[in-house]
Amino acid sequence: MDYQFKDIEQKWQQFWAENQTFKADNNSAKPKYYVLDMFPYPSGAGLHVGHPLGYIASDIFARYKRLRGFNVLHPMGYDSFGLPAEQYAIQTGQHPAITTETNIATYRRQLDQIGFSFDWSREVRTSSPDFYKWTQWIFMQLFNSWYNKSADKAESIDKLVKHFEQSGSAGVNAASDEEVLTFTAAEWKAMSNQAQQEELLKYRLTYLRESTVNWCAALGTVLANDEVKDGFSERGGYPVEQKKMMQWSMRITAYSERLLQGLDTIDWPEPLKEMQRNWIGKSVGASVKFPINKNADHLPLTTHDYIEVFTTRVDTIFGVTFLVLAPEHELVPALTTPEQKAVVDAYVAQSKKKSELDRMSDTKTVSGAFTGGYVINPVNHELVPIFIADYVLAGYGTGAVMAVPSGDQRDYLFAKHFNLPIVPIIDIQNIDTEADPTKEGAYINSDFMNGLNYKDGTAKVIEFLESKGAGKAKVNFRMRDAIFGRQRYWGEPVPVYFKDNLPHLIEEKDLPLILPEVDKYLPTETGEPPLARATNWKHADGAYEHSTMPGWAGSSWYWYRYMDAQNDKEFASQKAIEYWKDVDLYIGGSEHATGHLLYSRFWNKFLKDMNLVVEEEPFKKLINQGMIQGRSNFVYRLIDDGGRGTNTFVSHGLIKQYKTYPLHVDVNIVENDILDTNKFKQWRDDFQDAEFILENGKYICGVEIEKMSKSKFNVVNPDDLIARYGADTLRMYEMFLGPLEQSKPWNTNGIEGVFKFLRKFWKLFHDEQFNFRVSADAPTKAELKSLHKIIRKVEEDIDRFSFNTSVSSFMIAVNELTDLKCNKRAILQDLVVVLSSYAPHICEELWVLLGNQAGTLSYAAYPKFNPEYLIEDEFAYPISINGKMKMNLNISLSLDPPAIENVVVGNADVQKYLDGKAPKKVIVVKGRIVNIVV
Numbered sequence: 001m002d003y004q005f006k007d008i009e010q011k012w013q014q015f016w017a018e019n020q021t022f023k024a025d026n027n028s029a030k031p032k033y034y035v036l037d038m039f040p041y042p043s044g045a046g047l048h049v050g051h052p053l054g055y056i057a058s059d060i061f062a063r064y065k066r067l068r069g070f071n072v073l074h075p076m077g078y079d080s081f082g083l084p085a086e087q088y089a090i091q092t093g094q095h096p097a098i099t100t101e102t103n104i105a106t107y108r109r110q111l112d113q114i115g116f117s118f119d120w121s122r123e124v125r126t127s128s129p130d131f132y133k134w135t136q137w138i139f140m141q142l143f144n145s146w147y148n149k150s151a152d153k154a155e156s157i158d159k160l161v162k163h164f165e166q167s168g169s170a171g172v173n174a175a176s177d178e179e180v181l182t183f184t185a186a187e188w189k190a191m192s193n194q195a196q197q198e199e200l201l202k203y204r205l206t207y208l209r210e211s212t213v214n215w216c217a218a219l220g221t222v223l224a225n226d227e228v229k230d231g232f233s234e235r236g237g238y239p240v241e242q243k244k245m246m247q248w249s250m251r252i253t254a255y256s257e258r259l260l261q262g263l264d265t266i267d268w269p270e271p272l273k274e275m276q277r278n279w280i281g282k283s284v285g286a287s288v289k290f291p292i293n294k295n296a297d298h299l300p301l302t303t304h305d306y307i308e309v310f311t312t313r314v315d316t317i318f319g320v321t322f323l324v325l326a327p328e329h330e331l332v333p334a335l336t337t338p339e340q341k342a343v344v345d346a347y348v349a350q351s352k353k354k355s356e357l358d359r360m361s362d363t364k365t366v367s368g369a370f371t372g373g374y375v376i377n378p379v380n381h382e383l384v385p386i387f388i389a390d391y392v393l394a395g396y397g398t399g400a401v402m403a404v405p406s407g408d409q410r411d412y413l414f415a416k417h418f419n420l421p422i423v424p425i426i427d428i429q430n431i432d433t434e435a436d437p438t439k440e441g442a443y444i445n446s447d448f449m450n451g452l453n454y455k456d457g458t459a460k461v462i463e464f465l466e467s468k469g470a471g472k473a474k475v476n477f478r479m480r481d482a483i484f485g486r487q488r489y490w491g492e493p494v495p496v497y498f499k500d501n502l503p504h505l506i507e508e509k510d511l512p513l514i515l516p517e518v519d520k521y522l523p524t525e526t527g528e529p530p531l532a533r534a535t536n537w538k539h540a541d542g543a544y545e546h547s548t549m550p551g552w553a554g555s556s557w558y559w560y561r562y563m564d565a566q567n568d569k570e571f572a573s574q575k576a577i578e579y580w581k582d583v584d585l586y587i588g589g590s591e592h593a594t595g596h597l598l599y600s601r602f603w604n605k606f607l608k609d610m611n612l613v614v615e616e617e618p619f620k621k622l623i624n625q626g627m628i629q630g631r632s633n634f635v636y637r638l639i640d641d642g643g644r645g646t647n648t649f650v651s652h653g654l655i656k657q658y659k660t661y662p663l664h665v666d667v668n669i670v671e672n673d674i675l676d677t678n679k680f681k682q683w684r685d686d687f688q689d690a691e692f693i694l695e696n697g698k699y700i701c702g703v704e705i706e707k708m709s710k711s712k713f714n715v716v717n718p719d720d721l722i723a724r725y726g727a728d729t730l731r732m733y734e735m736f737l738g739p740l741e742q743s744k745p746w747n748t749n750g751i752e753g754v755f756k757f758l759r760k761f762w763k764l765f766h767d768e769q770f771n772f773r774v775s776a777d778a779p780t781k782a783e784l785k786s787l788h789k790i791i792r793k794v795e796e797d798i799d800r801f802s803f804n805t806s807v808s809s810f811m812i813a814v815n816e817l818t819d820l821k822c823n824k825r826a827i828l829q830d831l832v833v834v835l836s837s838y839a840p841h842i843c844e845e846l847w848v849l850l851g852n853q854a855g856t857l858s859y860a861a862y863p864k865f866n867p868e869y870l871i872e873d874e875f876a877y878p879i880s881i882n883g884k885m886k887m888n889l890n891i892s893l894s895l896d897p898p899a900i901e902n903v904v905v906g907n908a909d910v911q912k913y914l915d916g917k918a919p920k921k922v923i924v925v926k927g928r929i930v931n932i933v934v
Helices: 005-019 052-067 083-092 096-114 129-143 157-167 185-190 193-200 252-265 270-280 314-319 338-351 356-361 409-417 454-467 558-563 574-580 596-609 652-657 677-683 718-725 727-736 748-763 781-799 803-819 825-835 840-849 897-905 908-914
Strands: 032-037 071-073 145-148 153-156 206-216 221-223 241-250 282-291 306-311 322-325 369-376 383-388 400-403 471-477 496-499 502-505 583-588 619-624 628-639 645-650 660-665 691-693 702-706 874-881 884-892 921-925 929-933
Touching: 005 096, 005 718, 005 727, 005 840, 032 052, 032 558, 032 574, 052 071, 052 096, 052 583, 052 727, 052 781, 083 096, 096 718, 096 727, 129 145, 129 206, 129 502, 129 558, 129 596, 145 157, 153 157, 153 596, 157 185, 157 193, 193 502, 252 270, 252 282, 252 596, 270 596, 282 314, 282 454, 306 314, 306 322, 306 400, 314 454, 322 409, 338 369, 338 383, 400 409, 454 471, 558 574, 596 619, 628 652, 645 652, 718 727, 718 748, 727 748, 727 803, 727 840, 748 803, 748 840, 781 803, 781 825, 803 825, 825 840, 874 897, 874 908, 884 897, 884 908, 897 908, 897 921, 897 929
Parallel strands: 032 071, 032 583, 322 383, 583 619, 645 691, 874 929
Antiparallel strands: 145 153, 206 221, 206 241, 282 306, 282 369, 282 471, 322 400, 369 383, 496 502, 628 645, 628 660, 628 702, 874 884, 921 929
C-alpha cells in the first residue's frame, strides 16, 4: 500500500493518547531531562504555521532524549488569563471562561494532530482554580517576607518583627521603602497594631504604593509598557495616559544584583542576557542632595529641603547648569511659581499621553518647561534652575537628574534650546559635545578640582559631599519594582481583604479565593475595577481587593506545577522538585526577555530563599526561536481613466503596461504564486464578475515578505497543510525552512518536496506494488556507510539544535539507499529510529511493520554510531581513455600503482571500451585518476 499518511497519523495519535505513551515518571532511575515550551495564550484564531515552530523543535529534542535513555518531561498547558477574552466578554456578554474553554479545545485539537509527545496528564491552565490557588499562595509567601540585605536573601516577616521587638530599627539592612521610621524596641512595642502594620508594609516583598501607571480608560485597565505604542493601546488603539494609582507592587529590585550575577550561570543567548543586563541597569555613582533655594520672594516654598539626584558622573558637578525633574515628580507643584504654572501644567498634561517606553526611546526631541524654582549646587553654591522634561522618569533613580551640557549630548541640546549656560569641565583638546568626559584630562574650572584626573576627581567630590552630609557613594539600578495589579476581571483574585484601610491576607484554608460572577465585565460607574460589581463577595472582616493579578503571575512559576500537576496539598511535592530540579531546555520568544523571563527568575530565587525549590535559576538553557514571516500575495487592480478602481486585475508581469494598485489576496487560493481565478471570484462578493489580464494563460501574483496576520490574508492554517500533506511533512518542512533561531519567510511552495521525500522513504520498505518487502541479508559496506553517516549527523545536529541540516541529510541518505536498492532490515530499522524524532507517525508504522512491538519506538535505543564504517578503504577512480572519462571503478586504497593498473586493465567493462586494443600506456595517480592511452 502506498503512503497513506491520514490513516497512519490518526492511528498513532489515538494510540499515544490511549496508552499515555509520553507520561513521565517522577520516580525513574533514568537521568531526567525537562523540555519546556513557553505555554501559549489560547486565542480564538487558533494556531497558524508560525506558532508550532518552537514546539516542533522541542518535540524533536524530547523524542531524541527518550531514545538516548532519558526520562523526559515534556508538558504543555495554557496561559489562559488575559485581556483578549475579557474584551470579547465586554463586547458580547459571554463569560471569559466559556471563550477560553472553546479556544483551548481548538488549540488542543491542533496540537494533537501535529503529533507532539506532550505528557497531557500534567496539563495546566492558569485560569483554573486548582492552579491559581497556588499562585495566590505564593503571593501570600511574598507578602509575609522581607529582604535581608545582610543575609542577601528573603526571610520571614516574623524574623523582622522579632528584631524590632528586641532592637528596634537599629541594625536592619533591608530592601524597603525610602521613608522608613527609626525607632527603639520600646517605641515599637508602644505602637498600635495599625501603626506596626503600616510600617511593616514598607518592608514586605509585595506591598501597596502609589505608582505611575499606563491607564487606558477605554479598556478599564492598567497596561504594561509593551502594551502601549505612541500613547495608544496596542489592542484596540485606545488613548493611554500616565496616572498615579494605588497599586500592588513586588520588590523585584531587592534581587537586582542576584538577577544580574545569575546571568553568568545560565546558557542563554547573549543578546537576551544583554537585554536583561540593560534592563536591570546597574550603575555605580553617587547620590547628591541639591538644597532648594527658599531665600528669595519670587521662589516657591516647599516643606522639602532638597532634591536628591543619582549620578554616575559626580565628578562633573561643577558643570551643572540646570536640574531636570520628571513631570510627575511629587515636588513639581510645590516648586512651580505662579508665573510658570500654566506652562508647567500644560507640559505635565502632554507628558501623560506618552508611555514610559516612548519617553525612554525618544532621544531626539527636545522639550520641557521651567518651573521657576531653583536649587543650590552643594559644591560651588551657585543657583541652578529647575526644569521638567519627559525624558526623565519618576520611577528611575530619584526622578531628578543634574544636567551637565558640556558632557552630555541631550543636556547640551536642552541647554541650547532654552539658552542655558554651558560650562566646560575638562581640558581635552578638540573636545566636542559628544566626547566621553571620562577620557583622560584635567579638570579646569575650579581650584577644588584643578589638575585632577577623572578617578581622583570623583573620589574627592564624593569625600567632600559625605563630609557635608550632601551626598554619598551609591550603587543604583535602573530596574523598578514590578506593578502587580490590573483593574480588570479575567485574572487571579488577590487573596487580600482590607480592614481599617490596611491589607490583610485571607486564611490559607480559604484558598483558592474564587473569581466571582459579575453582571458586567466593565469597571463600575465610579471607576472601580469590575470585581467591585460582585455581590455577596466580601470577607467577614472587610472588602476584598478588587484588582486582579497581572498576566505574568501564573507564568512566573508554572513549570513547577508541571512537576506535580495533580497535587492538592502543595504547589509541587518536595520529592518531585528534588527529582526534576529545573528546566533543562526552554524554548520561546525573545519578546519575553524583560517580562516573563525576568519575573520568573525573580520568583524562582524567592522560592529558593524559602527552601521551597532547590535551584537558584529556573531555566538552564534557553533558545529563542525565530519568527516565521508571512509570504503575502498581491493582485493588481486596473485603474480606469477617471482614476477609479475597476474589477479587472492585471497579472504581475504586465503591471508596467497599465495603471494598477495592489491588493492583498488570500494566500490559500494561490499556489506557486499562480492565482486560482475561480476561487478568487468566490472569495469576496464584489469579485464575482472579476476579469483578468493574464500572462501565458495564467494570473501570476506579486509577492512580499511581511508579518503573518489576518489583515494581510497571509495566514497559513496548519490544519489545511496537514489535511493535504500530513503532520510528518509539516514537522519536517518547518525545520527545513532554516535555522531555528533565525526568522524566515513561510513559503508553501517547497512543502511538496518534503512530502515526496517521505513517500520515497516509505518505498524503501516496499516493492513496486507497495507490498512490504524487507530483506534479512547482510548489508553492504556502502549501505552501512550511508546509515552511519546519518546516525552521526543527526546526533550532532540535534545536540546543537541544527534541525534544518538534518532534514537535508535525511534526503541525501534516502537517495543513497534508493540508488543502492537497499531493503535490508539491518539498515532500515536503525534508519526508522533515527528519523522518528522528526517524523514520528510514519516511523511508528514502519517499526510495527518491521515486526517490533507496537508503540515501543518512542523508547527504543538510538543506534550507536560506528566510525569504522566511515573509514575510506576504497576510492572510486575515474577511468579515462585517451583523456575522456568513461566510468568510475572502486579500487582498494591499499594497492600500489602497478596493482591498480592490473585491476583496471583486467576489468571487463574497461575491456569493452578498449575494444580489443592493447594499452600503449597506463598512467596511475594513486587516489586520484587512471588514464589509459591506446
